[in-house]
Amino acid sequence: MGDALMAGSATGSTTHYSTSSRVMAIVWMVVAVLLLLDLVMRGQDRTAWIAGALLVLSIAVVHVVWLRPRVVSTERGIRMVNPLRETFVPWAAVQWVDVVDVLRVHTPDQVLRSWPLRETKRAKVRENMRRESGYLDPDDDKDPTEMRPVDLVARDLRRDAEKYKTRPLSGPIKEIDEEGPAALGAEERPQTMVPVEVILVLGTSLVLLAAVLLLA
Numbered sequence: 001m002g003d004a005l006m007a008g009s010a011t012g013s014t015t016h017y018s019t020s021s022r023v024m025a026i027v028w029m030v031v032a033v034l035l036l037l038d039l040v041m042r043g044q045d046r047t048a049w050i051a052g053a054l055l056v057l058s059i060a061v062v063h064v065v066w067l068r069p070r071v072v073s074t075e076r077g078i079r080m081v082n083p084l085r086e087t088f089v090p091w092a093a094v095q096w097v098d099v100v101d102v103l104r105v106h107t108p109d110q111v112l113r114s115w116p117l118r119e120t121k122r123a124k125v126r127e128n129m130r131r132e133s134g135y136l137d138p139d140d141d142k143d144p145t146e147m148r149p150v151d152l153v154a155r156d157l158r159r160d161a162e163k164y165k166t167r168p169l170s171g172p173i174k175e176i177d178e179e180g181p182a183a184l185g186a187e188e189r190p191q192t193m194v195p196v197e198v199i200l201v202l203g204t205s206l207v208l209l210a211a212v213l214l215l216a
Contacts, residue, residue, distance in 0.1 A: 013178035014160075016153045017070040018116045025066035032059050049216040053209040060205035064198055069116035071103065071153070072178055073160045078105055079180045082115040087192040088173075088183035091164040097157040099150050105157070107190055117150050 032055045039052045065083045072079040077090040078097075089105055089112065096106040103117035147155070173183045182193045 013072055013074040014156070015070050015072045015178075016117060018118070021066045021069070021116060025062045028062050029059055029067075032056075032062075046216045049212045050209075053205075053212040057205040057209050060201045063201060068197075069114075071114050071117055071157075072180070073157055074178045075164065076173055076179055076183065077164075077186070078157060078160075079178065079183065080105065080112055080114055081180065082113075084194060084198055085192055086180055086182045086195050087112055087190055088179055088186050089190045090186055090188055091161055092188040093190055094157075094161045094165075097154045097161065099148075099154050103150055103154055103157075110190070112190065117153055119148060119150050121148065 036052055036055050039048050039055075043049075043051070068081060069083055070079075070081045072081070077088055078094065080087045080089065089107060093107045094105060095108065098104055098106070099117075099119055101119055103114040105112045105114070173179060173186050176183050179186075181195055182191045185191070
């Protein structure tokens with residue numbers, strides 16, 4: 001995963017993701033589609049069918065692993081989208097947000113790790129491990145231009161937690177948009193689920209591959 005992170009703002013929410021991962025995902029998808037078109041025009045045998053099914057499966061995997069993962073700060077909590085699972089953490093459950101090798105959200109019961117937001121500089125990872133052991137304090141007052149991208153995201157999420165905890169929105173979540181499907185019904189505890197999108201994307205691709213292997 002690359003260092004570059006991007007934050008996209010929508011109404012009441014901010015989305016953080018790895019720009020380099022998304023660029024690689026889009027590049028591979030374009031290449032795979034071009035290869036599929038070539039197979040459609042020139043390939044007719046069993047090998048072409050199997051190659052096409054594998055290309056479709058690769059697009060599905062790239063979508064799930066590189067394109068889809070992100071972290072979204074919303075008015076109700078933090079949405080953590082990892083490849084196979086998605087977790088919604090209400091602000092009431094957020095105790096701390098930090099970075100070691102990945103961005104982590106601390107709750108009373110567990111520490112949740114983000115797949116897309118990673119620290120790739122080894123020296124910085126070692127420094128973060130020393131900080132976790134109590135040898136260094138977080139640099140929340142440091143100039144943002146001097147901060148590592150994922151450290152800046154962690155700082156912004158800590159500030160969001162402070163802001164929203166002072167004026168919490170009460171009651172279970174009944175409508176989901178930026179919060180994601182894992183937020184449905186959430187009140188004060190994190191909720192994790194395997195999204196239907198992941199099941200459909202990977203399941204359909206695997207079924208297609210199996211059908212081609214059996215029937216082609």
